[in-house]
Amino acid sequence: MLKSLIQLIILFLFTSSCEDPKLFMEYRNFADRWAVNDKAVFNINSISKQEVNLFIYVRNDYRYPFSNLFLIASLKEGNNLVARDTLEYTMSDEKGAWLGSGFLELKESRLWWKENFEIPDKKNLTAEIEHAVRFNGAEDGIDDLEGIVGVGLAL
Numbered sequence: 001m002l003k004s005l006i007q008l009i010i011l012f013l014f015t016s017s018c019e020d021p022k023l024f025m026e027y028r029n030f031a032d033r034w035a036v037n038d039k040a041v042f043n044i045n046s047i048s049k050q051e052v053n054l055f056i057y058v059r060n061d062y063r064y065p066f067s068n069l070f071l072i073a074s075l076k077e078g079n080n081l082v083a084r085d086t087l088e089y090t091m092s093d094e095k096g097a098w099l100g101s102g103f104l105e106l107k108e109s110r111l112w113w114k115e116n117f118e119i120p121d122k123k124n125l126t127a128e129i130e131h132a133v134r135f136n137g138a139e140d141g142i143d144d145l146e147g148i149v150g151v152g153l154a155l
Contacts (some may be wrong), residue, residue, distance in 0.1 A: 066133060
């Protein structure tokens, strides 16, 4: 029984370390808060045509005052808009515990943006991510979003 358990643990560790290498991964960190006009911009140099999964990584701390997060994510080729999405992500469970991984005050969430997205062949792309959070019933968004300390993009 113990031998089977050890083999299962080794198999799990081996398969979890065989994740495909990322073609691109970059972070944009914010000093204490994320200003509404401070877009997280990522320049993706040419990649040969292929399908990829796009992930947005969000790092938040205990000061984030909401249970969800609204983002506007855009992908551009030069001045041409390739994709734009308004996204909503759940950041905490129904009891208020933060989702994501991490220790103590800082949590990191890996969030799906696009699945099996076909990258244009050998084109330079720019991804822009901005927050679109506002209080319930308010027309205007929040100028400085406290508690979001970093945003990343991976494909």
